[in-house]
Amino acid sequence: MIVDFHMHSQCSDGQLMPQDVIDLAVARGCAQIAITDHDTVAAYTELDLQSQPIRLISGCEFSTQWQGREIHIVGLNLDLQAPELLDGLAWQQQARSQRAERIAAQLSRHGFVDAYAGALKLAQGASVGRPHFARYLVELGAVANFQQAFKRYLAAGKPAYVRTEWASIEQVCSWISAAGGVAVLAHPLKYKMTLTKLRALVTEFKNAGGSGIEVISGAQQPEQTRRMAALARQFDMQASVGSDFHQPGQPWAALGQIAPLPDDCEPVWSRW
Ligand code: MN
Ligand code: MN
Ligand code: MN
Numbered sequence: 001m002i003v004d005f006h007m008h009s010q011c012s013d014g015q016l017m018p019q020d021v022i023d024l025a026v027a028r029g030c031a032q033i034a035i036t037d038h039d040t041v042a043a044y045t046e047l048d049l050q051s052q053p054i055r056l057i058s059g060c061e062f063s064t065q066w067q068g069r070e071i072h073i074v075g076l077n078l079d080l081q082a083p084e085l086l087d088g089l090a091w092q093q094q095a096r097s098q099r100a101e102r103i104a105a106q107l108s109r110h111g112f113v114d115a116y117a118g119a120l121k122l123a124q125g126a127s128v129g130r131p132h133f134a135r136y137l138v139e140l141g142a143v144a145n146f147q148q149a150f151k152r153y154l155a156a157g158k159p160a161y162v163r164t165e166w167a168s169i170e171q172v173c174s175w176i177s178a179a180g181g182v183a184v185l186a187h188p189l190k191y192k193m194t195l196t197k198l199r200a201l202v203t204e205f206k207n208a209g210g211s212g213i214e215v216i217s218g219a220q221q222p223e224q225t226r227r228m229a230a231l232a233r234q235f236d237m238q239a240s241v242g243s244d245f246h247q248p249g250q251p252w253a254a255l256g257q258i259a260p261l262p263d264d265c266e267p268v269w270s271r272w
Helices: 018-027 042-046 083-109 115-123 130-140 146-154 169-178 195-207 222-234
Strands: 002-004 030-033 059-066 069-076 182-185 212-217 238-242
Touching: 002 238, 018 030, 018 042, 059 083, 059 169, 069 169, 069 238, 083 115, 083 130, 083 146, 083 169, 115 130, 130 146, 169 182, 169 195, 182 195, 182 238, 195 222, 212 222, 222 238
Parallel strands: 002 030, 182 212, 212 238
Antiparallel strands: 059 069, 069 182
């Protein structure tokens, strides 16, 4: 059974409309998916939830901060009407728009005076994020490509990098549990932490109410999968899988084309 519980639509920084994401998942043979846009559940209000040819689990990828790093938590199977969840998402949107304004101010200091308007247009109604500024700089001809926009301006340590004041792990987990959902630590390998540090993170995440880990995130080596499965077992956490799909042709993984969970993991979807 193909399951993919981490993907993005145009409601955040993905390229496809929510229904096109679902149609692609169906074409790839997925049985269950969750669209997990960054700090928004707008995809679910755009979709006709009653008539989908696939099991659609509600989801959202929340940004949090922990020890000065940005950590992502995927909430799955959420009650999308829960007031705590909606308040939490409003908090995150506020943090995000403040950041976009500060990025634009930095870019303006480097001569890109229309960066905010340009990024806003590219966001097409979604909240403005770094990828939109990157695309704007590419279209302007200021950089050769998307990667270069990050390398020169937008990546951590570069002139237009601005840290966002996200909610804490504890806050995000409380929103997810108030909405009856499951909190999953997203892409643990992406943080490039030592195993000791990662264990400290998982300990705090679990204490805050987190109960799952993405044992499979995109394309990864079998050895990495074994390490993440061992981590999940050690902390008695359930295992989730996700491609982190943003757009067709992305190098790290294709929607639905991810390795299966090792047999000794308890899948997060055993809950529903
Ligand atoms: Mn993204
Ligand atoms: Mn992420
Ligand atoms: Mn993601």
